[in-house]
Amino acid sequence: MAVEGLAARAAAVGLLGAVLGEGRMLAEVLADPQGPLQGLPPAERARAQRLTLAVLRHVEGVDRLLEPHLRKAPPRMVRDVLRLAVVEIGMGGAAHGAVNAAVEIVRRGKRTGAYAGLVNAVLRKVPEAPFAGMVPQRMPRWLRQPLVHAYGREAVSAIEAVQAGVPPLDLTLRAGAVAPEGEMLPTGSLRLEEKGQVSALAGYEAGGWWVQDAAAALAVRLLAPVAGERVLDLCSAPGGKTLQIAASGAQVVAVDLSGARMGRVRENLVRCGLQAELVVADALVWEPGERFDAVLLDAPCSATGTIRRHPDLPFVKDGSEVEGLVALQAALLDRALGMVKPGGRVVFCTCSLLPEEGEGQLAAALARHPGLRVERVEVPGVDPAWWTEAGGLRLRPDLWAARGGMDGFFMARLEGVF
Numbered sequence: 001m002a003v004e005g006l007a008a009r010a011a012a013v014g015l016l017g018a019v020l021g022e023g024r025m026l027a028e029v030l031a032d033p034q035g036p037l038q039g040l041p042p043a044e045r046a047r048a049q050r051l052t053l054a055v056l057r058h059v060e061g062v063d064r065l066l067e068p069h070l071r072k073a074p075p076r077m078v079r080d081v082l083r084l085a086v087v088e089i090g091m092g093g094a095a096h097g098a099v100n101a102a103v104e105i106v107r108r109g110k111r112t113g114a115y116a117g118l119v120n121a122v123l124r125k126v127p128e129a130p131f132a133g134m135v136p137q138r139m140p141r142w143l144r145q146p147l148v149h150a151y152g153r154e155a156v157s158a159i160e161a162v163q164a165g166v167p168p169l170d171l172t173l174r175a176g177a178v179a180p181e182g183e184m185l186p187t188g189s190l191r192l193e194e195k196g197q198v199s200a201l202a203g204y205e206a207g208g209w210w211v212q213d214a215a216a217a218l219a220v221r222l223l224a225p226v227a228g229e230r231v232l233d234l235c236s237a238p239g240g241k242t243l244q245i246a247a248s249g250a251q252v253v254a255v256d257l258s259g260a261r262m263g264r265v266r267e268n269l270v271r272c273g274l275q276a277e278l279v280v281a282d283a284l285v286w287e288p289g290e291r292f293d294a295v296l297l298d299a300p301c302s303a304t305g306t307i308r309r310h311p312d313l314p315f316v317k318d319g320s321e322v323e324g325l326v327a328l329q330a331a332l333l334d335r336a337l338g339m340v341k342p343g344g345r346v347v348f349c350t351c352s353l354l355p356e357e358g359e360g361q362l363a364a365a366l367a368r369h370p371g372l373r374v375e376r377v378e379v380p381g382v383d384p385a386w387w388t389e390a391g392g393l394r395l396r397p398d399l400w401a402a403r404g405g406m407d408g409f410f411m412a413r414l415e416g417v418f
């Protein structure tokens with residue numbers, strides 16, 4: 001019997017195995033030509049990816065629901081098949097289609113055929129609306145604990161509730177851009193609920209907009225580049241902020257360590273008809289040969305502010321990289337401060353929720369550089385409550401929760417004598 005959507009579901013199970021079983025980041029698996037998506041047409045690839053993300057957003061609750069029906073732990077692949085079917089039903093999919101596909105995938109598996117009956121029996125016991133009353137998935141302890149300490153239990157639960165949902169798609173627009181229908185956010189980003197294929201959206205070819213989370217778009221607003229200025233974009237790939245700076249009319253020099261990621265900056269610039277000088281280099285050693293009017297440093301970080309878009313992160317990372325990242329961010333910030341003209345400004349930002357990669361970095365930089373000061377400038381649409389006492393912007397997924405939230409970021413504008 002042919003089961004509709006079997007290939008996409010089987011691929012989703014493969015993706016889940018790579019993330020949950022092998023600890024690989026989803027982006028890396030998706031880009032792997034030998035990965036589970038190989039040979040699938042674009043629509044099926046998109047479906048497999050959508051299903052995988054949905055499962056990763058609900059693993060904890062779904063496992064709790066399955067637990068009473070499993071006398072002993074089934075093989076990992078069988079568990080992922082069960083998780084996928086429950087999530088599909090939870091998302092409103094037809095139960096019979098999800099169950100048939102689950103049974104078929106297990107039946108066809110090399111060592112799982114004997115579990116087909118169990119899968120069928122367990123899934124028949126799943127309630128019609130399995131997500132009802134399900135507690136949002138908690139972040140892992142290494143991350144949750146410092147966040148509870150920084151923001152309180154209630155805020156962390158609110159962050160987790162936002163992370164359980166499918167995030168909207170935010171676009172950054174150039175003046176006069178042809179853009180799809182959406183909600184204009186107070187900060188100027190356009191928010192779409194219904195996404196489909198990005199390249200099929202109105203105005204994509206014309207290049208008047210690009211995808212960038214509303215929170216991410218605020219870093220360049222804080223930098224406020226103006227036409228004719230020389231602006232350095234350190235750690236620039238894949239280039240959302242490079243495009244934004246270039247669109248202001250400033251001359252951008254964009255630096256990134258990764259040649260492959262810089263390729264994406266180039267593609268984005270071409271599509272949008274914008275220009276920037278691209279340099280593939282290590283910002284820790286690169287010498288610009290000039291000083292800039294303004295510098296943006298979007299430093300590498302734990303990316304813990306982006307879990308709603310990357311729900312694989314909590315399953316793959318264990319926090320062990322954070323200490324090294326904090327040291328790297330401080331070193332990059334000192335480099336950035338040395339590349340700006342007297343009287344210029346530096347914006348430091350990270351897409352992290354961890355204070356040590358944000359508020360802590362700011363405090364440490366002020367202690368290292370007594371001539372440095374934090375400038376709190378007017379950014380349209382920014383709620384005054386988002387500013388920290390020290391003058392940084394702390395953005396969290398639970399801000400604008402009813403609208404779908406925003407990525408977690410910390411950003412601060414530094415001026416003075418460096």
Ligand SMILES: C[S@@+](CC[C@H](N)C(=O)[O-])C[C@H]1O[C@@H](n2cnc3c(N)ncnc32)[C@H](O)[C@@H]1O
Nearest residue numbers: 235236237238239240241256257258282283298
């Ligand atoms: C948070 S991402 C930047 C996102 C980018 N600014 C944007 O808006 O699309 C951090 C980037 O830092 C780059 N990076 C990491 N270490 C670096 C270094 N030592 N020098 C230059 N770039 C580095 C990474 O390759 C990565 O592309």
